[in-house]
Amino acid sequence: MKRSSIIIDGRKIAANIIAEVERDLTDLKKKNIIPGLAVIIVGTNPASQIYVNRKREMAAKIGINSFVFAIDENASTNDVIEKIRQLNKDHNVHGVLVQLPLPDHVDTKAVINAIDPKKDVDGFTIENTGKLTLNQDGLAPCTPQGCLDLIKSVTPNIRGLNAVVIGRSNIVGRPMASILMHEDCTVTVVHSKTQNPEKITREADIIVAAAGVPKLVKKDWLKDGCIVIDVGISRIKEHGKEILVGDVDFEAALGIAKAITPVPGGVGPMTISYLLKNTLKAVYHSL
Amino acid sequence: MKRSSIIIDGRKIAANIIAEVERDLTDLKKKNIIPGLAVIIVGTNPASQIYVNRKREMAAKIGINSFVFAIDENASTNDVIEKIRQLNKDHNVHGVLVQLPLPDHVDTKAVINAIDPKKDVDGFTIENTGKLTLNQDGLAPCTPQGCLDLIKSVTPNIRGLNAVVIGRSNIVGRPMASILMHEDCTVTVVHSKTQNPEKITREADIIVAAAGVPKLVKKDWLKDGCIVIDVGISRIKEHGKEILVGDVDFEAALGIAKAITPVPGGVGPMTISYLLKNTLKAVYHSL
Numbered sequence: 085m086k087r088s089s090i091i092i093d094g095r096k097i098a099a100n101i102i103a104e105v106e107r108d109l110t111d112l113k114k115k116n117i118i119p120g121l122a123v124i125i126v127g128t129n130p131a132s133q134i135y136v137n138r139k140r141e142m143a144a145k146i147g148i149n150s151f152v153f154a155i156d157e158n159a160s161t162n163d164v165i166e167k168i169r170q171l172n173k174d175h176n177v178h179g180v181l182v183q184l185p186l187p188d189h190v191d192t193k194a195v196i197n198a199i200d201p202k203k204d205v206d207g208f209t210i211e212n213t214g215k216l217t218l219n220q221d222g223l224a225p226c227t228p229q230g231c232l233d234l235i236k237s238v239t240p241n242i243r244g245l246n247a248v249v250i251g252r253s254n255i256v257g258r259p260m261a262s263i264l265m266h267e268d269c270t271v272t273v274v275h276s277k278t279q280n281p282e283k284i285t286r287e288a289d290i291i292v293a294a295a296g297v298p299k300l301v302k303k304d305w306l307k308d309g310c311i312v313i314d315v316g317i318s319r320i321k322e323h324g325k326e327i328l329v330g331d332v333d334f335e336a337a338l339g340i341a342k343a344i345t346p347v348p349g350g351v352g353p354m355t356i357s358y359l360l361k362n363t364l365k366a367v368y369h370s371l
Numbered sequence: 372m373k374r375s376s377i378i379i380d381g382r383k384i385a386a387n388i389i390a391e392v393e394r395d396l397t398d399l400k401k402k403n404i405i406p407g408l409a410v411i412i413v414g415t416n417p418a419s420q421i422y423v424n425r426k427r428e429m430a431a432k433i434g435i436n437s438f439v440f441a442i443d444e445n446a447s448t449n450d451v452i453e454k455i456r457q458l459n460k461d462h463n464v465h466g467v468l469v470q471l472p473l474p475d476h477v478d479t480k481a482v483i484n485a486i487d488p489k490k491d492v493d494g495f496t497i498e499n500t501g502k503l504t505l506n507q508d509g510l511a512p513c514t515p516q517g518c519l520d521l522i523k524s525v526t527p528n529i530r531g532l533n534a535v536v537i538g539r540s541n542i543v544g545r546p547m548a549s550i551l552m553h554e555d556c557t558v559t560v561v562h563s564k565t566q567n568p569e570k571i572t573r574e575a576d577i578i579v580a581a582a583g584v585p586k587l588v589k590k591d592w593l594k595d596g597c598i599v600i601d602v603g604i605s606r607i608k609e610h611g612k613e614i615l616v617g618d619v620d621f622e623a624a625l626g627i628a629k630a631i632t633p634v635p636g637g638v639g640p641m642t643i644s645y646l647l648k649n650t651l652k653a654v655y656h657s658l
Contacts, residue, residue: 209501210505213500214496218500254505270560270562273557279531279533
């Protein structure tokens, strides 16, 4: 008999985190503190503009001040860093993030590391990366933190489970591997140079797919009863119409996976919730 | 027919690195620069004293100044940090390391992070950890750097190979995993909470054993033709006499592994060579 897979409701779990953030906000308001989130966007990438608007709207909705700084496409690395330095000093700003990707002529590493690690709500600076690797308290990247919650919503204790992370980006794959290792999982990172990734994923109790390759993960990549977290989101044409798909062939995984996240409505809402949660954490660290 | 395993000669490969360091030293002497390495030892741990002496002797032998600061067992965290701050400012000192472990009452994290990352020749600070994780240039831990050389002495191109790291310490396991991932290996970290580690190591082309458990890795943990790097070194009693053994059952691995490091004479000499190499790197960064 085919297994009935749980569809993990990312919107609902994200809403719980937002509710938590709202409780903290109420406390802070009593102390006359309104958290501020500054978002820097360079150029006119349409996807970036959508993401930035979504962050601003969500912040506004719950009562976090948001400041968006749109910088010209032709700005230099130094121009961007200069803006960051101002924001680092600004007491009304508790979190600073730079929407990626930056134009090619801008030095992304230099820009990211100009952010005060205490305000680095994306968790991408060298310092916060080091802290996460060493399991010390800092600001960790939002998406992998959200993925962990989604996994734990199905199986709260994941100690000793085999986890496979597909993809090794600094934004998702690497920090995800660190987080799962701190949770006592046995972690394997597979990537574009891996031979026979499906042989490795077939041993996985937990799969986090973050390769950015539509429908990469097929039916025969999955072990019966695994948990599948799909970070990918790509727009493809299927049967003549445009659809959003993840890195996992969702239909094929149904009936095999114990639980799986949909795309959209899985990981996406978690990322933005953790951005607001990190902003609150930055406020508390500044007190 | 039984395979004839290569015994990797760590002493010889380490000597090549030392020769490289000596060439750089000759260049620096022409510029009247003599590198200085400061070693802090707190208390009277006999093993620590042996290690510190070995570092001092090797430095002296090739013409690096070494300064050993023996601090009283009862010194506070602040006492140790105060010493580090002096050394951070001292222009004759290019590398600073604190011999671990520290007495229980001393905050090891705080002490390590007091070291100027530019002088952190052990590569243990948050900043250098973050840089290694992100594959940015910094000072990386010595032992895993040495292990990579030992692996490459057998198989120069390891892209796409399956590597399993046993142990997840901040000193060896975690940085080793980062280094192997940057080399395009598919990396799995197994540890004390892993179920059936032997099932995972049996798929490994490369095994780095750094668990600190004598003879943990048995014959049936190994795939035919794998490369085995044994970081462990323990003193055990066998047949009535004390012997040094690694994390791998060396005799059992012979004939299965393509290549294996002996204990002693494998990883050990590499660690100290990389300490001196890192010291030189710190000098060049300071110029």
